[in-house]
Amino acid sequence: MRRIEAGGLSVAYREAGPAEGPVAILLHGFPYDIHAYDAVAEMLAAAGWRCVIPFLRGYGGTRFLSAGTPRSGQQAALGADLLALMEALRIPRAVLAGYDWGGRAACVAAALWPERARGLVSCGTGYNIQDLARAGEPAAPEKELRHWYQYYFQTGRGRAGLAQNRRDLCRLLWRLWSPEWAFDEATFARSAAAFDNPDFVEVVIHSYRHRHGGAPGDPALEEIEARLAAQPRIPVPAIVLQGAADGVEGPLPAEDRNAAHFAGPYARRILPGIGHNVPQEAPEEFARAVMAVAAG
Numbered sequence: 001m002r003r004i005e006a007g008g009l010s011v012a013y014r015e016a017g018p019a020e021g022p023v024a025i026l027l028h029g030f031p032y033d034i035h036a037y038d039a040v041a042e043m044l045a046a047a048g049w050r051c052v053i054p055f056l057r058g059y060g061g062t063r064f065l066s067a068g069t070p071r072s073g074q075q076a077a078l079g080a081d082l083l084a085l086m087e088a089l090r091i092p093r094a095v096l097a098g099y100d101w102g103g104r105a106a107c108v109a110a111a112l113w114p115e116r117a118r119g120l121v122s123c124g125t126g127y128n129i130q131d132l133a134r135a136g137e138p139a140a141p142e143k144e145l146r147h148w149y150q151y152y153f154q155t156g157r158g159r160a161g162l163a164q165n166r167r168d169l170c171r172l173l174w175r176l177w178s179p180e181w182a183f184d185e186a187t188f189a190r191s192a193a194a195f196d197n198p199d200f201v202e203v204v205i206h207s208y209r210h211r212h213g214g215a216p217g218d219p220a221l222e223e224i225e226a227r228l229a230a231q232p233r234i235p236v237p238a239i240v241l242q243g244a245a246d247g248v249e250g251p252l253p254a255e256d257r258n259a260a261h262f263a264g265p266y267a268r269r270i271l272p273g274i275g276h277n278v279p280q281e282a283p284e285e286f287a288r289a290v291m292a293v294a295a296g
Helices: 034-046 075-088 101-112 141-146 148-152 156-164 166-177 185-196 200-211 219-228 283-294
Strands: 002-006 009-016 023-027 050-054 094-098 117-123 238-243 266-271
Touching: 002 075, 009 034, 009 075, 023 034, 023 075, 023 101, 034 050, 034 185, 034 283, 075 101, 075 219, 094 101, 094 283, 101 117, 101 219, 117 283, 141 148, 148 156, 148 200, 156 166, 156 200, 166 185, 185 200, 238 283, 266 283
Parallel strands: 023 050, 023 094, 094 117, 117 238, 238 266
Antiparallel strands: 002 009, 009 050
16 A cells, blocks of 8 residues: 555555556545456556556545645545646556546546546446535436435434444445345455545535535535536546446436436446446446546
């Protein structure tokens, strides 16, 4: 495990592959960690890629440098963290690849700083930039049901529940979101150690409250959020991977509702039997997508 100061964080991260290879930054989601990319990183490293796999803010060994920094989980924070990490590691361009929160960070960076993105791989929703202006609009009842945890986290009871039962709650989400993935307890425990980060609860709760208008953002990130409010298109080569068994997204529509958000070369791939944690459930497909977007 390596560590570097980037922006307001001391980022813990893993590297794999040759230092001189093309770079892929692999970004995990909630509630997962860098072990989601163990197999992907091995495949890419064998193909000559340099893989950088950081713990996001609030996870694993990543720490805030100042006690006074807001423990924000908003989308602007995730994108800014990614850009700061690239600056700190002196990475001019990379394939940005992620799912869930990590996919959001990758989409934000690819949309706002496309010169830094050689390509994008995003899972699930695909265009993962939140439209906060429409956050109060109800979704279809079945989708609202699948988002029960987001409403739970709006309450004091939900915050206490995450703090007190974080492993049981996160294990439940793994099962609900990837119903056909037969992970074992050792696999879960390896990732669940990352949830013991002292800022995990604060960052998670803020993330879900901010996206629904229940918490203010970090004032230092207002300019980035203002740019994201325009729902900017993503101009870099992009592949969206969607698990057909994703318990967050639910049944996938035949129509690709994300395509209009991408201005560059774009493809959508649906993965039968795969749930929310695409890189860990389908590492070969994920690694192939990383290499494909690099080729344009």
